[in-house]
Amino acid sequence: MKNTGSREWSACVLLFAAISALEASASELESVYTVQAPQGQWVVRALTHAAQCPSIAWDGHLPVAMQVRATQATLPVRSDAAQADSKPAVFDVTSCEATWPAQAQSARIEGQVVPAPPKQIQRILIVADTGCRMKASENSFQECNDADKWPFAQIAQSAAKLKPDLVVHIGDVHYRESPCPQGNIGCANASWGYGWDAWRDDFFQPAAPLLASAPWLFVRGNHESCFRAGQGWFRFLDASPYTAARNCNEPANDLQGDFSEPFTAAISEQAQFIVFDSAKSSGKAYNPADPAFTKYKSQLNIAAQLAKLKPESFFINHHPLLAAAPGKDPKKFKSGGSAGLQSVFETVVPDRLFPAGVTVAMHGHVHLFEAISFQSNHPVSLVMGNSGSLNEGHAPHAIAPTDRIYKTAVVDNYASRSEYGFATLDRTFLSGQESWQLTEYTPQGQAVIRCHIQNGKSRCQ
Numbered sequence: 001m002k003n004t005g006s007r008e009w010s011a012c013v014l015l016f017a018a019i020s021a022l023e024a025s026a027s028e029l030e031s032v033y034t035v036q037a038p039q040g041q042w043v044v045r046a047l048t049h050a051a052q053c054p055s056i057a058w059d060g061h062l063p064v065a066m067q068v069r070a071t072q073a074t075l076p077v078r079s080d081a082a083q084a085d086s087k088p089a090v091f092d093v094t095s096c097e098a099t100w101p102a103q104a105q106s107a108r109i110e111g112q113v114v115p116a117p118p119k120q121i122q123r124i125l126i127v128a129d130t131g132c133r134m135k136a137s138e139n140s141f142q143e144c145n146d147a148d149k150w151p152f153a154q155i156a157q158s159a160a161k162l163k164p165d166l167v168v169h170i171g172d173v174h175y176r177e178s179p180c181p182q183g184n185i186g187c188a189n190a191s192w193g194y195g196w197d198a199w200r201d202d203f204f205q206p207a208a209p210l211l212a213s214a215p216w217l218f219v220r221g222n223h224e225s226c227f228r229a230g231q232g233w234f235r236f237l238d239a240s241p242y243t244a245a246r247n248c249n250e251p252a253n254d255l256q257g258d259f260s261e262p263f264t265a266a267i268s269e270q271a272q273f274i275v276f277d278s279a280k281s282s283g284k285a286y287n288p289a290d291p292a293f294t295k296y297k298s299q300l301n302i303a304a305q306l307a308k309l310k311p312e313s314f315f316i317n318h319h320p321l322l323a324a325a326p327g328k329d330p331k332k333f334k335s336g337g338s339a340g341l342q343s344v345f346e347t348v349v350p351d352r353l354f355p356a357g358v359t360v361a362m363h364g365h366v367h368l369f370e371a372i373s374f375q376s377n378h379p380v381s382l383v384m385g386n387s388g389s390l391n392e393g394h395a396p397h398a399i400a401p402t403d404r405i406y407k408t409a410v411v412d413n414y415a416s417r418s419e420y421g422f423a424t425l426d427r428t429f430l431s432g433q434e435s436w437q438l439t440e441y442t443p444q445g446q447a448v449i450r451c452h453i454q455n456g457k458s459r460c461q
């Protein structure tokens, strides 16, 4: 009798210890999400305050340990840091990862369901330029503490309700570069700098419902270039393996770290995304002797080869090449395409800029929504940088046939919106042919613009 009681007591202690360990471990887990990687692969990521990575259970089988992608570290300020008032970046989370096995249907990490790769994509959700701007060099401080003035959390909630199969972020995830000035209650006590706390508050916490709802495809913005938030980009979001040459820790490696090779991601039998890293691109035309010119030219040539893999390609990079610029007066038109990228792309594909097979170009960077269709042979150009970061002015209400977005580009359909929002692309069929419905929403999830996209042309209502 005494013996049995002792055994029961020991079992209870063991069970209690196991539950405590699980709870302690679970509380150290900050985020679990799935990322689209090159070659059609999907990678599960987990961020934890524990030094060891959690285990992942595929299809209810015994859990197996995830691999460490990046260990916890405090990284010194880079000599070329973008803001004068910088501080060491404290990454007190371990970045962990595991490649999704082709045959696996489901996965759990410490009981938490991991978003599974889509079997078929019907709805793609798009956000860009999501963070809360705190930038001393421009004396620009958004009201991060006001959900209406920085609506990304609201956008992520509304977007998750639409149950997308894939979420695409077209860059500029991290905006909290400088400390909130004393006395500014709009951003008082906001975390800042390039370490985990700023990444958590600017992205992982507000994005949580959307990170849990579907896998993500991340496209890099200028805010994630090496001398800004590049270290966090490689720890958390970049799709390729983490290496010393490509982690943004050493400025001497930036010619590798700032230029990622383009890759494709299939979105249907006949269409694919081509993901292009324009993070470090200049707004001014390049001198062909500039190493960046050579890099971008070579990568566009790779993209042109990739475009041959499917009948239709959607080219995604952060900086628009064919766009109208925001301004104070919505009656005035001004071209807003990146002169730097144009100067490279036009040497590979004169006039059209984008390789054959590219029917749609998708971008962020400019904080508004634009859908531009051309009478000329240019792809539909979509700008969707209005998902949270400080508004920068009005898009022009109209673009006249005489207004020149770029040399030979003649606009024949245009829709714009200057307020905050996000968008979806829904796969549809018209007369047996695949086409896409683009919908622009308010942060609350109300549809406000609808465009039909087919054969490289868009028509918006």
Ligand SMILES: [Fe+2]
Pocket (backbone or CB within 6 Å): 171, 172, 221, 222, 223, 318, 364, 365, 366
């Ligand atoms: Fe940007």
